[in-house]
Amino acid sequence: MFEEASEVFDNMFKSSFPLTFIVFIPAVLILVSPLPAEAAHEFTVYRMQQYDLQGQPYGTRNAILNTEARTVEAEVLSRRCVIMRLADFSYDKYQKALRQSAGAVVIILPKNMSAVPQDIVQQFMELEPEMLATETIVPVYFAMEDDELMSIYTQTLTSSSSQGSLSAAEVLLHTATANGFQMVTSGAQSKAINDWAITSLEGRLAGVGGEDLPTIVVVAHYDSFGVAPWLSYGADSNGSGVSMLLELARLFSKLYTYKRTHAAYNLLFFVSGGGKFNYQGTKRWLEDNLDHTDSSLLQDNVAFVLCLDTLGNGDSLHLHVSKPPKEGTPQYALLKELEMVVMSQYPEVKFSMVHKKINLADDMLAWEHERFGIRRLPAFTLSHLPSHRLAQRSSIMDVRSVSPSSPRQEHQSGGRSSGEGHLQPHRKGTYRGSKLHRYLPSCCPHLRHLSAVVDWLTAQPRAAQLVDKDSSVVSTLEYHLGRYLKDVKRHYVKADKRDPEFVFYDQLKQTMNAYRVKPAIFDLLLAVCIAAYLGMMYLAIQNFGVLYGVVRRITQPKAKSH
Structure with missing residues (x-):
C-alpha cells in the first residue's frame, strides 16, 4: 500500500508541481483561518x-x-x-x-x-x-x-x-x-465653509404714552459650544437664557394688552447668533443699528440692556456689570428691585452684583453685555455663575439635567423685578409687581411651557457651525417670537472675505x-510557514523510499528469538 501511495505523490509532484498549491494551500488556509467573527x-x-x-x-x-x-x-x-x-x-x-x-x-x-x-x-x-x-x-x-x-x-x-x-x-x-x-x-x-451666515432675530413691543419713550433691551444668544460641535447641546448655556427670553416675551405681550399694565417703555427682544464666537451677531446688530441707520430704538433713550446667560442651575443669581449703576438711574432701580424680590420671595437664592471692567486687550469678551458697554450703552448680564471663566459655559457636558424649578425661580425673580416692578410707573391706576398676579393670572410664568422650550432647545446641537439660516432652530425661534412680538426680523452676519473675523470648517x-x-508581520510569518511546509513535503516525496524504509523499520515488529 505504501509503495502505491509513494508512486502517486511522486508522479503528482513531478508531473504538475502547481497542483501542490491547489491541494495543500487551501488546506493550510482552512487550518489557520480564525473562527467566524464580525469583520x-x-x-x-x-x-x-x-x-x-x-x-x-x-x-x-x-x-x-x-x-x-x-x-x-x-x-x-x-x-x-x-x-x-x-x-x-x-x-x-x-x-x-x-x-x-x-x-x-x-x-x-x-x-x-x-x-x-x-x-x-x-x-x-x-x-x-x-x-x-x-x-x-x-x-x-x-x-x-x-x-x-x-x-x-x-x-x-x-x-x-x-x-x-x-x-x-x-x-x-x-x-x-x-x-x-x-x-x-x-x-x-x-x-473652510465659504459665505456661512450667522442668523440673529429681533422683535419688539411698543410702549404707551408718547413717541420718545425709553427702550429696554432683553438679549440672549442661542448657540451652544463645546469641544465637539455635534455634541454641543448647551442646556444651561444658553438654552436656559433663550427659554427665559421667550417666556418674558410671552409675559410682556400679555401685560401690554391691558391699559393698566401697558408700561411707558419700548421693549426690544434680541436673540443673537454667534455668541460663543465673541458675540459676532450682537456686534453686527449694533453696527447696523447705531452706524448704518437713522431710525433705531437703540439710537434713542436706552434705559438698560439685560442679557440672560446660564440661568438653569444653582441657587445663586449674579448681576454682572462693567460699571456699577449710579443711584437714580433705571439700572440702579432694577438692581434694587432684584434684591428686594430675591430677599422677600426667594430667600434661598443668593443674589449679588459682580463688577468687572471690560478688558479690550483680551481676544474674547467675558459677557455679552460688554458688547453694549463698548458702545456706551448701559448693560448687564444675569447669570447663576459668579465668573465668566467657569467651564460650564462651553462644554459638551452641558446636557439636559437642568431642573425645571431652577429656571422658574430665576425667571420669576428676573421677570417680576424687571417687568412687573420696574417697568410699571408709579402712577394712579398702576400696580406693583407683587399685586399684578391678582389681576392677571394669565401673566404668571408658565413652568410647563418653560420646560418644554428647554426640552426643544436641547433636543439638537446648536453650535454656530451647524445652525444656518434655513435651520429649524432659527425658523422655530422666529415662529415663537412672532407669536408674542411685533416686527420680527432676521439679521445675518457673514465673515469678511479679505479679513475674516471667523472661519468655520466642515467634516x-x-x-x-x-x-x-x-498585522503585516502575520502575512510574512504565514508565508514562511507555508514555504517550509511545502519544502518539507517536497523533500519527503522525493525521498519517499528512504522515508518509507525508516518508517517501516520503526513500525516493523521485532522477530522473536528462539
Missing part, C-alpha cells in the same frame, strides 16, 4: 472643533484617518489611532498621544452623559478649553459607546497592555498572532469603520 463595525464619530477666530486657528486641523488602533497603555503610539474611554481620560494621556505623533485620538463617551459621575464631568469640562487652546494636526474624534465599540476597546486594551510584560520573542509571537483593528474614516479632508461628523485585521 467590521461602522459607527458615527464627531470631530473636535476646527475654526479660526480673529486669524487665530483653534482645534484639530485634520479629518482623515486610516491607521491601526491602540490604547494609550501601548508604549509606541506613533501613527496609531489611540482609543480612550472618558472614565480613563486625562490631559497627560492626551498629551502623550500628541507628543508621539499619534495618527488620531478617539474618545469614547457614555450614552447617558447625565449619569456620568460629577468628578469626571468636572475634570473633563476643565480640560476642554485646554484641548481647544491651540491647533493640532492630529484628528480628534468623539464616539458614543455601544457593545461592539466597547468590545473593540477591550480587545485593543488587552493587546496594548500585555506587550509591556513579555519578552521580545513573546512580543513578536503575540504581534503576529493577535487580532488588530484598522480604523478608517469615510470623509474627505476638511475645508465635523463622519462615519468610521473598524476593520478586523491581522
Whole structure:
C-alpha cells in the first residue's frame, strides 16, 4: 500500500508541481483561518472643533484617518489611532498621544452623559478649553459607546497592555498572532465653509404714552459650544437664557394688552447668533443699528440692556456689570428691585452684583453685555455663575439635567423685578409687581411651557457651525417670537472675505469603520510557514523510499528469538 501511495505523490509532484498549491494551500488556509467573527463595525464619530477666530486657528486641523488602533497603555503610539474611554481620560494621556505623533485620538463617551459621575464631568469640562487652546494636526474624534465599540476597546486594551510584560520573542509571537483593528474614516479632508451666515432675530413691543419713550433691551444668544460641535447641546448655556427670553416675551405681550399694565417703555427682544464666537451677531446688530441707520430704538433713550446667560442651575443669581449703576438711574432701580424680590420671595437664592471692567486687550469678551458697554450703552448680564471663566459655559457636558424649578425661580425673580416692578410707573391706576398676579393670572410664568422650550432647545446641537439660516432652530425661534412680538426680523452676519473675523470648517461628523485585521508581520510569518511546509513535503516525496524504509523499520515488529 505504501509503495502505491509513494508512486502517486511522486508522479503528482513531478508531473504538475502547481497542483501542490491547489491541494495543500487551501488546506493550510482552512487550518489557520480564525473562527467566524464580525469583520467590521461602522459607527458615527464627531470631530473636535476646527475654526479660526480673529486669524487665530483653534482645534484639530485634520479629518482623515486610516491607521491601526491602540490604547494609550501601548508604549509606541506613533501613527496609531489611540482609543480612550472618558472614565480613563486625562490631559497627560492626551498629551502623550500628541507628543508621539499619534495618527488620531478617539474618545469614547457614555450614552447617558447625565449619569456620568460629577468628578469626571468636572475634570473633563476643565480640560476642554485646554484641548481647544491651540491647533493640532492630529484628528480628534468623539464616539458614543455601544457593545461592539466597547468590545473593540477591550480587545485593543488587552493587546496594548500585555506587550509591556513579555519578552521580545513573546512580543513578536503575540504581534503576529493577535487580532488588530484598522480604523478608517469615510470623509474627505476638511475645508473652510465659504459665505456661512450667522442668523440673529429681533422683535419688539411698543410702549404707551408718547413717541420718545425709553427702550429696554432683553438679549440672549442661542448657540451652544463645546469641544465637539455635534455634541454641543448647551442646556444651561444658553438654552436656559433663550427659554427665559421667550417666556418674558410671552409675559410682556400679555401685560401690554391691558391699559393698566401697558408700561411707558419700548421693549426690544434680541436673540443673537454667534455668541460663543465673541458675540459676532450682537456686534453686527449694533453696527447696523447705531452706524448704518437713522431710525433705531437703540439710537434713542436706552434705559438698560439685560442679557440672560446660564440661568438653569444653582441657587445663586449674579448681576454682572462693567460699571456699577449710579443711584437714580433705571439700572440702579432694577438692581434694587432684584434684591428686594430675591430677599422677600426667594430667600434661598443668593443674589449679588459682580463688577468687572471690560478688558479690550483680551481676544474674547467675558459677557455679552460688554458688547453694549463698548458702545456706551448701559448693560448687564444675569447669570447663576459668579465668573465668566467657569467651564460650564462651553462644554459638551452641558446636557439636559437642568431642573425645571431652577429656571422658574430665576425667571420669576428676573421677570417680576424687571417687568412687573420696574417697568410699571408709579402712577394712579398702576400696580406693583407683587399685586399684578391678582389681576392677571394669565401673566404668571408658565413652568410647563418653560420646560418644554428647554426640552426643544436641547433636543439638537446648536453650535454656530451647524445652525444656518434655513435651520429649524432659527425658523422655530422666529415662529415663537412672532407669536408674542411685533416686527420680527432676521439679521445675518457673514465673515469678511479679505479679513475674516471667523472661519468655520466642515467634516465635523463622519462615519468610521473598524476593520478586523491581522498585522503585516502575520502575512510574512504565514508565508514562511507555508514555504517550509511545502519544502518539507517536497523533500519527503522525493525521498519517499528512504522515508518509507525508516518508517517501516520503526513500525516493523521485532522477530522473536528462539
